[in-house]
Amino acid sequence: MLRVLTLSTLFPDATRPTFGVFVERQVQALAARDGVAVRVVAPVGLPPWPLPRAARHRALAALPRHETWHGVDVTRPRFAAIPGTAGRFHAGRLAAALRPVLDAIWQEAPFDVIDASFFFPDGPAAVELGRRYGVPVSIKARGADVHLWGRARATARQVRDAAAAADGLLAVSAAMRDDMAAIGIDPARVRVHHTGVDATRFRPCDRDDAKAALGVTGPLVVSVGALIPRKGHDVVIAALTQLPGVTLAIVGEGPEQARLASLARRLGVADRVRWAGRVAHDALPGWLAAADVMALASASEGLANAWVEALACGTPLVVTDAGGAREVVTSAAAGRIAARAPAAFATAIGDLLASPPAPAAVCAAAARFSWAANAATLEAHLRALVDLHQPIRG
Incomplete structure (x- = not known):
């Protein structure tokens, strides 16, 4: 029996049911494999003192310390995330x-290996704890955990040191591995570990029926991602000015919504922008399968799950050349990679609307992404670390 302790500050809870849902899916797929037992520790960072207007913190503080979450045993300890310190003390406090x-x-129930599914602050904490229990540690890089914390002055050294001390390293894409190398992590030690997609949920359907269920007629573009500057929703909104008759549905929530809504009004396209807000992951296929195009103008990514989920629904992509985009958009049927500019996005979207690829050809681009393959690769990786560690433990 391989006993895995998955450590992840990126994991869903009752207040954030879509937060890190891909980590949840990975854990479920791993736990479903014969001879593997998984326990999840999903720490919750909270300020050590009350903050004004901190309803979000109060909701997080009220979460159960231990629960069964969608069939997975999850412990949710709290740690002090001190505001105004640029994350400098997060890993130590964790x-x-x-x-x-x-x-x-x-x-x-002793565990055999610690699987840190987010690089910071999880990775440095996992390394310290791995030494405490004499077990190997794997750390996975997903995107912002390296792009942000791996370059920030207060935390970059901690990220590099954790990478050097870990027994194994994973990255969501080959591009993410290159980004790790750029901050001083040895790429030869990094194994690419692609995400998965549930093809029984994310699959094509009658597009007209799906649009009707959403109250949409005509061409539909969907953009999925948090409403933050990095996701580039403003680029897609501006592109809409060159795409008459096209509706844009933005799936996500975040602090940028008021600014983005103001932009849409100023550009005269507010009547063609739908704000879907936070959508449950199980309801996301309805939006993606209804769309003619999924467009996301990210400044940076690891490998966005929404890209693969859209393809599995038969919906082509228009995305920037960010992260693992070229590992996903591998054919003309899969979509287009465009410059992060409204005109470029409008041209690419218009091209796909004028000559839509067959849904089956689009789906083919997602065929190699599955949770079964993801879990098999992860199990093999973790077992290898445990086998290599045995002489040390003995």
Whole structure:
């Protein structure tokens, strides 16, 4: 039996049901494999003192300390995330909070390996705890965890040191591995570990029926992602001015919504922008399958799950050359890679609307992404780390 402790500050909860849902799916797929047992520790970072207008923090503080979440055993310890410190103390505070929690888990059921599914602050804490229990540690890079924390002055050294000390490293794409190399991590030690997609949920359907269910007629473009500057929703909104008759549905929530709505009004396209807000992951296929194009103008990515999910629904992409885009958009049927500019996005979207690829050809681009393949690769990776570690533990 391979006993895995998955450590991830990026994991869904009742207040954020889509937050890190891809980590949840990965854990479920791994736990479903014969001879593997998985326990999840999903720490919750909270300020050590009350903050004004902190309803979000109060909701997080009220989460259960332990629960079964969609069939997975999840422990949710709290750690102090001190505001105004640029994350400098996050990893140390996290490790300190986890010691008594993992001590109790270890006494109940020792684990063979720690799988840190987000690089910071999870990775540095996992390395310290791996030494405490004499087990190997794997750390996975997903995107912002390296792009942000791996370059920030206060935390970059911690990211590099954790990478050097970890027994194994994973990256969501080959491009992400290159980004890790750019900050001083040895790329030869990094294994590419692609995401998965559930093809029983994300699959093509009658597009007209799907649009009707959403109250949409005519061409539909969907953009999926948090309403933050990095996702580039403003680029797609501006592109709409050159795409008459096209409706844009933006799926996501975040602090940029008021600014984006103001932009849409100023450009005269507000009547063609739908704000879907936060959509449950199980409801996302309805939006993606209804769309003629999924467009996302990200400044940076690892490998966005929404890209693969759209393809599995038979919906081609228009995306920037960010992260693993070229590992996903591998054919003309899969879509277009465009410059991060409204005119470029309008041209690429218009091209796909004028000559839509066959849904079956689009789906083919997603065929190699599955949770079964993801879990098999992860299990093999973790077992290899445990096997290599045995002489040290013995």
